[in-house]
Amino acid sequence: MLTRLFVIALALLILTGASLADWDDAAGRGLIPFWINTPTHYTVLVFINGSEEYHDVLHLRFCNTEGDFCSDTTSDMFSIRDDEMLMFSTRENPPPLFNCTHIHVTAPHGYAMFRPLSGGFIHAFAFIVNEITGQLVTVPVHYQDSGF
């Protein structure tokens, strides 16, 4: 009887850890600015899973200049498989060459925070695109817990 209870408790513990892990449970944290979400400018965020064996879960939230969330926080969870590349755009219908998921952002500029759940080898880049001139700017991503 005690053994069964122990097994059930252990299973519940594992299930709770795996399925209910959320934004606050994430092991790695980074941030990056986004800029000018207007008809001529938009930002593309690129995440690449450097791990060749493990998948992870990404949470992604955009903040305005005061640090308040300006994207939907209920649907910010994305699974990223090993070796996979995920892209997100602040523009609603990005050109077909950018196979991005659209994230609706209510602020024209600010910064994006992201958190991988297991803290694997997720690499991130941001590209700010000017559609009229075709100019692209790369913005480096910083680890949230480091800095000056």
Added chain:
Amino acid sequence: MRKVLLCIFALLLIHTTLFANWHDARSRGLIPFWINAGHFYTLLVFVSGNEQTPDTIHVRFCDDNGYFCSDTTGDMFAIRSRDMLAVTTKRKSGNPRLPVWMPTTASYGYAKFRARDGLPIHACALIINELSGATMVVPAYNQDTGF
């Protein structure tokens, strides 16, 4: 007995130097490439920071699902000490100044590279818009680090 040992040792040496492949590489990095189409192309630049020893670089392009989208049999390049090696997704079209061409079947994704001896190789990608002349520089990351 000594002859047999010598033979085994020689074979081992030959095996290490000639047949060292993608999986034997000691350091690993990655970098995105973008829009291998029309007037866009990507230039990968590798600079050997080591002033004395050469190394071998393997470069493979992947699509956004992580599948190889470049030829994996011709991906090995020797990089001499203080050498710079450039690889492009654009086919040479009468421009002799363009470096080694790597045909990729995906329009975007990321490039993985591995340095065999793990010497200090520095890498970056230049994404070039030939029409506007705009160039974007993307830094490379070590594959085994990250968030």
